[in-house]
Amino acid sequence: MKKIGIFYSFNTTKTGQAVKMLSEALGKENVETVNAETVNKDQVLSYDNMIFGVPTWFDGELPNYWDEFVPELEDMNLKGKKMAIFGNGDQKNYPENFVDGIGIMADLLESRGAEIVGLTSAEGYHFESSRALRGDKFAGLALDFENQPRQNKERIGKWAEQLQKEFL
């Protein structure tokens, strides 16, 4: 199995916890982590299989570190890349924009030619709208540390299994 690049902000707490669980589930030997705070084009292009950790900030925005990378992403050719996204959201307090960050990033990566993998069912969540929805699925894995923290481990575990197949 090719190395999977997991890109996320090393300054984060919850996203960092999710990455830890995800790495364990995928096998630490199979993953490499990259700090999204300082990510560059070459780092992205060096992987064929990638996971982006994209929490949603405020009322449906990308975190600033991802947002600042967008102008660079916009000029990249991601054809042939398989990319998966997970992100934290708060379905109770931000039901109108639940995990929008996943959707925004998915749109962007797809527009550059990437194949989005790791779509998951939206069942079991209660929210009003989300830019991450693709039919009845999210364009990635939605985590809710605020309201459904006990489900994180199981969700991440299942997702890791799914990715192991889809990254092949």
Next chain:
Amino acid sequence: MKNTAVKQKYHIKKTSKKTLAHWYRLIIRGRTWDDRAPNYLKQAIGWSYHAPAAGHEGIQLAMGQTFDRDTDHLFPYYRDLVTCVSAGLTSEEIIYNGISKDTDVAGGGRHMSNHFAKPEWNIHNVSSNTGNHALHAAGTARAMKTYNHKGVVICSQGESSASEGYVYEAINGASNEKLPVIFVIQDNGYGISVPKKDQTANRKVANNFTGFKNLRIIHCNGKDVFDSMNAMAEAKEWVLENVTPVIVQANCVRIHSHSNSDRHELYRDDYELNYVAEYDPVAKFRRLLLRYDRFTEDELVKIEEEIRAEVKEAHKKGLAAPDPDPDSIYDFVIPEPYRAEKYPEGIHNEDGPKKKMIEAINETLKAEFRLNPDTYIWGQDIAHKEKGGIFNVTKGMQKEFGKERVFNAPIAEDYILGTANGMSRFNPKIRVVVEGAEFADYFWPAMEQYVEISHEYWRSKGQYSPNVTIRLASGGYIGGGLYHSQSTEGSLTTFPGVRVVYPSFADDAAGLLRTAIRSKGVTLFLEPKALYNAPVAATAVPGDFEVPFGKARVRKEGRDLSVFTYGNTTHMCLEAAGQYEKEKGYSIEVVDLRSLSPLDKDTILKSVRKTGKVLVVHEDKVFSGFGAEVAAFIADEAFEYLDGPPVRLGAAFTPVGFNRILEKAILPNTEKILEAIKQIIEY
């Protein structure tokens, strides 16, 4: 974040270095002042009100850059430091306002600090009453449309202000009238300490307006310079092309407390404070400039140092600038009125056929509208086919002057008056007449706009005069009950900056209305509706009659008692005086005040000195009614001429009952006045 709904005109990789440098200078200038402002309070120099702009810089830069002072109008709010810097205010102009110097271009330190403005450039001096300028923005946009002016109005406000009814009225009106306004909602999540979940159900308040027709809503990241610039550019292009309004909702963060009287650590935890600071728009812009190799660290540091030096220099100038002169407080309370040169005392000798008051008002309105093409009138129920207001006072006006000058307003009294205040801003030639409400009783929703309009001239140090006549059908004696009989002058005369007149006869109604429409400033024109068609109020009316403000009219000369009155009760006083004279042989003087503010103190004193006895009569309640002012003035200024205390007669201290028996018991009438005269004379 890219806002895919709008064209990407500006981009970190594509925007010219010169433009980026300009923006960075503006943002650093704004942030430097924003950071320094609290120090002035700590040192007791000033800036005692400071609502920090930190966290809003993206959208504020964009608003200022989008605004074109040659064509547009900008209504900033009290958090718009960077907006005003971006629109062109210099460092000196910022500190003059911050520490309330006489040189403050907003209004010489008269208005609260951090309310930046420059009326000369159409950057308006707005209220602290959050969002109430949205109505002014709609009014100015209406004028732009009426005069085929190509430009936009940019109206800036916080998200919590959208909870105010008048903001709804403004957006509804702009949508309905298709007005060229960009309403910018700067959403930082809080109204002081109140989180937005306590304001409205939608986290993005602009989405409350998605059902409005003719309205485009654009969301942007107000913390991001490029997203904000693109959103504002798109909004302006849209408004200019379509002449319909746009809402731009800009998501911001509030890095500091609401203002220096707020302590956000009482309701925001460290986690929240950290993550909002994390998204500092200035830091983000700086990082982008470096990351995409548009500037070197040295280049940015050089700009920062230049701004620091500039601010230091402006600080010195600010401290040395003159303070306002305490002797200037009476300057610019209200503009000089039109000079009634033909009738300097407001008296005539016309002996023609008598006209009813309603005819006199209608004919005067029409005459003034014929004379001045920049006159406008609107109000609820004012113009629909043959109808011209609830009492038909404006009958025939729309037919003669068209729908652009004579038109209906929604049932929104605040909107009626607020848009008058806005329309006036477009051009000082414009004269607006509004029927402030269907009945004076329904004027209260407009009260905040009334207060607002009363101090525009003073607050801007004479830079802006709203030229508006507010007509209200007032008073009782029609069996109208609690909501069709109120007298409002007791409440409405207390505001400096508004002239208040209350005629009793047709000729005075015509003369005062003409003077009001021709004058600069605000006049409240109270019409005793019970007299519209009353033969007793009908008089001959010269076609060019003018009555100056502050000129009472002695309607009946006398020696033994002075009766001061106005409106409906003038006729009762005249009747009672005549009757008493006839019965007892005493001579009673009846003075119709006509103008309550300004008050004709000379005529009052002259009469008191002659008679030594005073009765003040009005329809309003005695308790805290306008008569208290007249009586107190007489006691102050003519005490030595009085034979006894001034006596007041008016309504009981109750609402006005609907049943005629109740109305009669509550309101003054000829019998009650006669009894009062008798008691004073025969004491």
